[in-house]
Amino acid sequence: MRKEKIKALRILITGARILSSIFIPSFCPLVGFIILLTATYMSLLPWDFKLMLLSAVYIFTIAMPWLGQKLAQRIYGWTHHEMQMQHNRATAYIIKIICYLCCLSFCKHMNLPNFMGAIIVVSLLVNCSCVIINIWNHISAHSAGTGAIIGCIFAYSTIFHFNPLWWLCASILLSGAVMSSRMLLRGHTLLQVLEGTAIGICCGLNGVILF
Numbered sequence: 001m002r003k004e005k006i007k008a009l010r011i012l013i014t015g016a017r018i019l020s021s022i023f024i025p026s027f028c029p030l031v032g033f034i035i036l037l038t039a040t041y042m043s044l045l046p047w048d049f050k051l052m053l054l055s056a057v058y059i060f061t062i063a064m065p066w067l068g069q070k071l072a073q074r075i076y077g078w079t080h081h082e083m084q085m086q087h088n089r090a091t092a093y094i095i096k097i098i099c100y101l102c103c104l105s106f107c108k109h110m111n112l113p114n115f116m117g118a119i120i121v122v123s124l125l126v127n128c129s130c131v132i133i134n135i136w137n138h139i140s141a142h143s144a145g146t147g148a149i150i151g152c153i154f155a156y157s158t159i160f161h162f163n164p165l166w167w168l169c170a171s172i173l174l175s176g177a178v179m180s181s182r183m184l185l186r187g188h189t190l191l192q193v194l195e196g197t198a199i200g201i202c203c204g205l206n207g208v209i210l211f
Contacts, residue, residue: 016181023178025126025145026096029061029103030054032119032152040160042116053110060103061096061123068095089138093131100124114211115159122148122207129199140188143196144203146175151204159208 036042037050069092072078076091100123107117126144133139150171157164179193188196 012184016184019178019181020142020185020187023142023146023174025123025141026062026065028145028148029100029119029123030057032122032149033057033116036116036119042113053112056106057103060099060106061120064099064102065092065096068099089134090131093127093134096127097124097131100127115156115208118208118211119152121211122152122204125203125207126200129203130196133195133199137195138188138192139199140179140182140193140196142182143175143179143188143193144200146171146178147197147200148204148207149200150175150197151201151206152208153204155205155208 033054037045037054042050072091072095100120104117104120104124107120126141126148130139130141130144150168153164153167153171157167175197179197182188182193183190
């Protein structure tokens with residue numbers, strides 16, 4: 001019985017690590033663009049344009065922040081663990097914010113609809129909120145990212161006039177799974193993941209509706 005419990009716990013921990021690795025906040029903008037380019041009238045655009053756009057979003061929101069963080073680690077001599085410490089996390093967030101601003105400028109240059117640029121605005125709001133709040137409290141950026149997805153789905157449902165029930169159910173289940181994984185891995189407390197989710201939902205709603 002004890003061996004079975006240990007095996008089940010190991011499976012849970014492995015699943016939590018996989019969730020935390022897949023649904024990292026940096027992937028949210030790219031996932032948002034993929035959804036808009038496949039589930040809306042934007043799917044009518046030529047494939048070469050869609051691939052170019054997704055490549056640009058990947059470079060600005062994933063590749064460049066990753067390279068910037070690696071450069072910061074080399075300059076300051078931080079290990080990966082030290083980079084994740086609360087007083088050093090601001091550096092990673094600032095790098096992301098600069099890269100996302102570049103991506104937003106690119107969207108404006110390409111004359112993309114505002115509802116597409118809103119995805120980057122939401123990511124900027126989430127990162128800026130995390131930078132400010134992390135001065136006092138180490139909230140969960142993973143939960144903020146999945147919370148932003150919930151807020152964005154609700155906001156986009158008002159723009160495109162579709163029933164968001166199943167999308168919301170799926171995103172809420174995903175958010176709950178990510179929150180549980182962060183607590184299971186002892187990365188955050190219950191209060192920290194709840195705060196992150198609430199902030200993400202607010203950023204998702206306001207970023208899409210007001211942009």
